[in-house]
Every structure is written in structure tokens, then in C-alpha cells.
Amino acid sequence: MLHSDTKNTLVNLSELSSASSESLTNFMEMGFPTNKWEEWKYASLKSFNEISWRWTPETFTHAVAVPAFQQSLTVQNLNGQTSILGDLPEGLTCVPLNQFLNQNAGFKALYEKRNPLLDQNSLYHLNDAFNQNPFVFCVHKGTPLDISIVHQFILEAQAEPAVIQGKIILYLEEGASLTWIEQQASKGSNSTLFSNYALEIWLSEQAHLTLYKDQDLGNGVSLVDHTFIYQAANSQVDMFTFSINGTFVRNNLHFYIEGPNVVSNLNGLYVPGEGQLMDNHSVVDHRMPHSESNELYKGVLLGNATGVFNGKIFVRKDAQKTNAFQSCKNVLASDRATMNTKPQLEIWADDVKCSHGTTTGQLSEEALFYMRSRGISADAARTLLLLAFVQQVIDKVEIISLRDYLSAKIIQKIEQSWEA
């Protein structure tokens, strides 16, 4: 239970009639996560319990540029208001959840038996309270081409501290293929904003999803992202989380492997700077046999940044012949940066291959001197070494315009940190 004084600041929340009461009660009982919760040890949002939040944001006023990543469609969510720019491509539908559940029995069955791990995740309940009827984007069976969608989830600075919440559901029918490029950004500055966002995805058999997250928020903005992915047999997900900027970024990324011969590729790259914290909590839950997960995370920590990586892999009793690999490598680019890593493997099956490794190091002084002795300035040498370090993740991005775009932003962030 929340302390009584804390609860007072959330009074305006409990008075909101638009929010679902059950989920709200779940949240109210727990409040914002504090460092006393094991799952939020390094990423406390305790101070959020004291803030008098505005729960329904104002109307968005800034202009938003639409990027060109060869997408078939752009979807915008500006301060919580969703709009679709252009016509839906053939094979794609977008319907509110309640309606979609009545239309699509296959999805309904999956949705009703969903079983995510929600331990210490009060913010998922908070998101759920405000998103009872999210849009479901469905790529239908027999859609021949890969559909590519850019989703912009953008917040705008407001007069008062504000919470902006959104949720999207993706459903890929049998054999469907989708590329989803998500930009989480903000406009305006120096304002306390909290983005609490959820993306829930179901892949049917043989479906293939490529998912990019470009998290580039202004200073003062905090983001908690819940991305839960359920995979049926023979499906594949290639996932990328690029955490480029933001005062506080926490990713709760869950993969639920619910059929055999599933492939789950999780890639992450985070570059927190001065005064920033980036936390990746991933869960790969092997519930069925003969599947494979590959997790590759890399971090460059600038200034006095804090990074957190917690990678849970569960291999359930039935998940024989599982291959699960996890790697998290970090470079502290400054003496003041901190990285906390915790791989967590829990294996109940006996015929599996699992490996994990985390490293945290600094740039080699020898390498820096070598480069400088060839005329490369100390800052340029550091930038070059860090880019070489992150290249492995960036190179996996197949859309060249997106790769160049992300690359340029990462270079800029690293270079700016030398000036500070």
C-alpha cells in the first residue's frame, strides 16, 4: 500500500472516471516503483509518487516531420491521440480491440489465454487502466508483401508535469510479415513528462516481425516501455531497441515462446549521457521446445550516466532442445559512468544449450595512444573506437535510411559528450 501522504498526490487519478477501476486499483496499491523493489533497484521512480500529475494531456501543437524509411504507412500518436496518415495498405486492418475480438476468433483465443509475467510491474496496470480499448493492427494471412509501418509516439512539453500513455496491439496472422518502426520522441523542453507505453504483439505460425525502436526523448522526459511479444510455432522476430536519449528510459521487453521452432533475436544499443539512466529488463520465456533466442545488447555510457541490464531467460520443463544465448557488452566512456548488469537464467529442462556473458570495460589507453600517434585527436579517437564497438548492432539494421539516421544520431550524441 502507498503511504497516506503519497496517496494524496494520486487523488486526482482515483477521481478519473475514464480509467478502468480494476487496473487502477492494482496500480494504486503499489504506486510508482521504488528502489526497494528488486526489479527497480537501480531505476527508482519513487519521486513520481510525490508529483501532482496531469493525467489527461493537452492537445498537441508542434509540427511533426514524418521520416522516410520506405514505410507503407505512418501512424502518429501525439500526446495520446492516434491518427493514421494515408490509406491502409492491402492486407492490413486497424480496429479497436473490443471490436476486433468479436471479428477475429483466432486472436480472441490468443488474447484470452495471455499470461505475461507482471511481477513488480505496477506501471503496466497504470497503462492498462487508461488503454482499455487500444487499436489492433492486424496483418492478415495471405498478405503477399512485407508491410512496413512507422509509428511515432510523441509527447509534448506541458505547463504541468504530465503522464502520457499509449498502447498498440499488433497481430500477425499465419505467414504474415511486418516491419514496425517505432519512434518515441518528445517536443519542447524542460518539462517533466512521463511516457508509459505498451506494445503487445502476437505472431501466428510462420509470421515474421522486424521491430525497431528509436527512443530519442528530450531531457526531463522519462519513458517506461512495455513490449510483450507472444510467438507461435515457426515464427521469427528480429527486434532492435535503440535508446539514444532521455532522462530515464526503462524497457520491459518480454518474449513468450509458445511454439516450437521459434526464433527470437533481441538486439539493443543504449547511449545514456550526463544525468541519464537507461535500463533494459528483458525476459525470454521459453515455454515450448526446439526454439532459439539470441540476445545482443551493447551500451556506451557517457558522462555520469547509469546503465542497467537485467536479462532473464526461463527455459520451462517442456522447452527441451532450446538454444538461448545472451550477451551484454558495455564501455564506460567516462570515469563517472556506472553499469549494473545481471543475467538471470532459470532452466528446468535438461537438454538445452544456454550461454550468457556480460562485460563492462573502458576504452584501451594503448589503442587511444596508437590512434593519436597517427594524428587522430583524442576525442575523434574515442568516437571512432566507440562507433566500432556499437557497429555490430547498427549493421544489423537492414533499412539503410534508418541505419544512417540512427548512426548519425549516435555519433552526434557521443561527440557532444566530449564538449561537455
Next chain:
Amino acid sequence: MVFQNLRPYFCASIENSNKMMLSVKDLHARIGEKEILKGINLEVRAGEVHAIMGPNGSGKSTLASVLAGREDYEVTSGSVDFLGKDLLDLAPEERAAEGLFLAFQYPVEIPGVSTTNFMKSAVNEIRKYRGEEAMDAVQFLKMFKEKMAYVNIDQSLLSRALNEGFSGGEKKRNEIFQMAVLEPKLAILDETDSGLDIDALRIVAEGVNKLKSPDNATIVVTHYQRLLDYIIPDFVHVLYKGKIVKSGTKDLALELEERGYDWIISALD
């Protein structure tokens, strides 16, 4: 000062025509509390090749490192003038831009950065320092091709991550390739012969010789004489306990090969 006394005798003609490149005066340097260089005096003029020899631990590599600007060493006294500039006042990258090059005894592995990208960064950073325009991809391609021929180096090696998994010979050849690209005024080769078989040694030495001109100079730091069969020095200096204790011509190197260092050391101790 032995060396300075001998100079007019050895090459009076060169001295008059060629300008001073490097002038080291009473250089002292230490690492931690340990003094390693204890008063080095050395003058190098354009067009000259100097060999610095000496037993292990005499300070040869330290001298090379101090000249290149390695920060592990603290210069406690003395001065180094490089083409009219106070070398000790410059950062390592500034020294490189002014025309100093150190071929490393142990070239460092740079994961994820190919030799070509590394050299493109280096060349353009140096050009920026000198107020010159950056070179473009086409110019680089042409220039690299030309320089590759100098050291008989393969394009495939240049595309790989720098020095990562290179053999000893490949690393040293790559050093000479970098030297060819950067065209230094003064090149210091630190134990370039170590870890090389005789064929690799010849290729590396040929590269160095091709790059020699009346306008640049070379300092060869070596423990053994055999490299000097291929790179013929104008002067040979023996470094011992942080000082140059004897200087001479290439004949001195041959004498060292034959008699070792003991006869010089015992005369001193």
C-alpha cells in the same frame, strides 16, 4: 656529447646543406619514480638515418615513446626541438601532424576499425590541423593503391580490423604502409625487426628505403644489427642506462654485432 664531437668528422658536407630536424638536449624522463632517460643528447638532420642500439632495458623504447608523446612517461628536464617547435609541448596527435611518426614495436589491435578507415581519419585529421581540405573517397583510393605497392601489402589486409589477428610480419608491414601514407618528416622505427623473419624484414626495410629522401629522416631503434644490413645508417648510437654512451658510423654496428655490448659497458662501469 661524444656524438656532437664526432659529427663534423663523419659528414661535414651534409651538415652544411641539410637543416636541423630534431634536437634533443639533456632529456630526462621517468615512469613513476624510476628515472629511465638520464640526459639524452641527439641531433638529427634531414636526409639522415640514425640507429639507436643498446642492450635490453637501456631506454631505447622509452626514448621512442617519449618523442611520440606517450603519457605514461614524465619528462623531468631537458628539451626537444622538432623543426623549430617545442615537441614536448605538443599532444601526440599534434606531433603526428607536425610530421613525426612512430612505428610501434607492438602495433595495437583496433577492433572494428579497418586500416583504410583508420588511415582516412588520420589523413583528414592531419589535413584539418594543417588547414588543408579533406580528401575524398576517390583520392584516397588512388593514394592507397600507390602506397600499397611500397610495402607489398594486400588490399584484403587493409579491409580487416586493424592489426586484429595479423601475423607479426603483417603488423609491421602495416606500420610501414601507414608511414607511407602519412609521409612523415621524421620516422622512428621502434624495434621494427622484432618478430620478423628474414623475408618480412627485407620487405619492411625496402619500404623504409623507398620512403627515404633528402627531406626526411629516420631513427631506427634496434637491439640487433641485422636490420642495419638493409637500412644503412649514417650514424649509430649506443644507449646504456639512459644515456648515449658511444656514437659512430655503421661500422660501430658491425663491431657491436661481433663483440656485443660488453666492451663498451665495461669501459664505462
